[in-house]
Amino acid sequence: MSRRASLSDIGFGKLETYVKLGKLGEGTYATVFKGRSKLTENLVALKEIRLEHEEGAPCTAIREVSLLKNLKHANIVTLHDIIHTERSLTLVFEYLDSDLKQYLDNCGNLMCMNNVKIFMFQLLRGLSYCHKRKILHRDLKPQNLLINDKGELKLADFGLARAKSVPTKTYSNEVVTLWYRPPEVLLGTTEYSTPIDMWGVGCILFEMATGRPMFPGSTVKEELHLVFRLIGTPTEDSWPGISNNDEFRSYMFSQYRPQPLINHVPRLDSEGIDMLTALLLYDTRTRVSAEASLRHPYFLTLTNISHPPP
Known part of the structure; x- marks a missing residue:
């Protein structure tokens, strides 16, 4: 719990930690934006999954999160952060241009x-x-x-x-x-x-x-x-x-x-x-x-x- 609190204090898991810079495209169930982390100044890809009107989205999204959290490999895109609000689930990925x-x-x-x-x-x-x-x-x-x-x-x-x-x-x-x-x-x-x-x-x-x-x-x-x-x-x-x-x-x-x-x-x-x-x-x-x-x-x-x- 204390680790989670300290990560939250730093800014992980919070939408305001990231600045949206423009839309990159629409995926199967989400919209992807280019963004920047205020913590690191690094570019990120923000994959925003809207939770209100798409029946299948949350389970597909949660599936992707649970899979990617455990995949650490040079040839697999890194999932840096997860932000859950009542309206959306945002996955923060490393950005590749x-x-x-x-x-x-x-x-x-x-x-x-x-x-x-x-x-x-x-x-x-x-x-x-x-x-x-x-x-x-x-x-x-x-x-x-x-x-x-x-x-x-x-x-x-x-x-x-x-x-x-x-x-x-x-x-x-x-x-x-x-x-x-x-x-x-x-x-x-x-x-x-x-x-x-x-x-x-x-x-x-x-x-x-x-x-x-x-x-x-x-x-x-x-x-x-x-x-x-x-x-x-x-x-x-x-x-x-x-x-x-x-x-x-x-x-x-x-x-x-x-x-x-x-x-x-x-x-x-x-x-x-x-x-x-x-x-x-x-x-x-x-x-x-x-x-x-x-x-x-x-x-x-x-x-x-x-x-x-x-």
């Missing part, structure tokens, strides 16, 4: 391949840390991978980490992207485990290496169609049990053969293609894990990155 989407835009969608490898390694390192703790991210996309001026990449936005369903609309009614969602989620699975994040990692690797999204579908059917056209329409061999999936059967997709990925990602070396292939397997039991990916030969030639323990 860019994300992977902006980074791609800024380099004209042509990233240097060594940087692709460095970002990929950091993404997998953060994810491996989460997965070891049985925490899934479930909404991996370039906008949720924050990057600072030192080239450090950090996972952000764990709002969906334990939710039972993946929402289709954000707080401000924007449509949530389907581009990074694995086919098993698109086909209605509710059994979520760590492989669901790994499909998104594959899509992000492709996007960094080519400068364009891998499967930019706007509906579930279009998204699946783009996946099947490139990776091949799933069969009992590539996806055991798929022929019993009613949703899959109802779409009556054409039978596409898998295309060689190298034709679509010419800048990726053979080890990179091998890893991409392993990330985009339909069978979740054989899709490569984050921990195994970190040991992949693709990373043997990694330069310019410190190697703290994963």
Whole structure:
């Protein structure tokens, strides 16, 4: 109690300790502002969750808080403070000035391949840390991978980490992207485990290496169609049990053969293609894990990155 009182005296847990500097964007259930701490003068990101009119927000928010308080890793955004008032719950995060989407835009969608490898390694390192703790991210996309001026990449936005369903609309009614969602989620699975994040990692690797999204579908059917056209329409061999999936059967997709990925990602070396292939397997039991990916030969030639323990 005395520690809590002293933290409160310093200014932790109080809204007036932070100055709002401008809106950064709308999340799935919150608004994010850029801010500054009066205590440290450091920039922060203030994620404000309104508690009055959104049924699901408090539980999703509290879930995110409880998860993030326990996640301490160089490749995961740090939660500095929590401010609870009767009208809102504000999460105070470290501020990073860019994300992977902006980074791609800024380099004209042509990233240097060594940087692709460095970002990929950091993404997998953060994810491996989460997965070891049985925490899934479930909404991996370039906008949720924050990057600072030192080239450090950090996972952000764990709002969906334990939710039972993946929402289709954000707080401000924007449509949530389907581009990074694995086919098993698109086909209605509710059994979520760590492989669901790994499909998104594959899509992000492709996007960094080519400068364009891998499967930019706007509906579930279009998204699946783009996946099947490139990776091949799933069969009992590539996806055991798929022929019993009613949703899959109802779409009556054409039978596409898998295309060689190298034709679509010419800048990726053979080890990179091998890893991409392993990330985009339909069978979740054989899709490569984050921990195994970190040991992949693709990373043997990694330069310019410190190697703290994963």
